[in-house]
Amino acid sequence: MHSIPPRPSVQDEIGPRLPGAIYCNVDGRFEVLALITNPTDAAQLLRRTAARWALIVRDTLRATGDPFVVGSVWTTSDYLVRPARTEYAPAA
Numbered sequence: 001m002h003s004i005p006p007r008p009s010v011q012d013e014i015g016p017r018l019p020g021a022i023y024c025n026v027d028g029r030f031e032v033l034a035l036i037t038n039p040t041d042a043a044q045l046l047r048r049t050a051a052r053w054a055l056i057v058r059d060t061l062r063a064t065g066d067p068f069v070v071g072s073v074w075t076t077s078d079y080l081v082r083p084a085r086t087e088y089a090p091a092a
Contacts, residue, residue: 008073010037010052015074017055018084025078030057032084033067046071 014035017023021032034056036042042054051071059065 013073014053014055015078016080016083017074020082020085021080022060022082023078023080025075028059029061029081030070031060032057042071045069 017032017035019032019035023030023032032055036045036054036056039052042051043049045051045054046069048071053071055070056067057070058067
């Protein structure tokens with residue numbers, strides 16, 4: 001009897017793409033502007049019923065790169081350029 005592999009966790013699917021991170025793949029170089037983990041909101045943004053999360057990103061290689069929503073999982077062809085910012089320097 002074949003067993004069904006466990007479903008990846010949401011964190012596994014998102015990978016290191018937290019707000020402030022920049023990552024690259026074959027489609028471009030993207031800055032993560034927001035991470036939506038509420039499944040209802042993610043499904044509405046992605047226009048699919050089975051979404052568990054969504055990212056709002058902008059392509060940093062395009063001068064007019066407007067933000068858009070993605071729901072693709074982190075794969076071995078994605079790589080991190082800049083990690084998410086967890087702390088910010090105080091304003092001068």
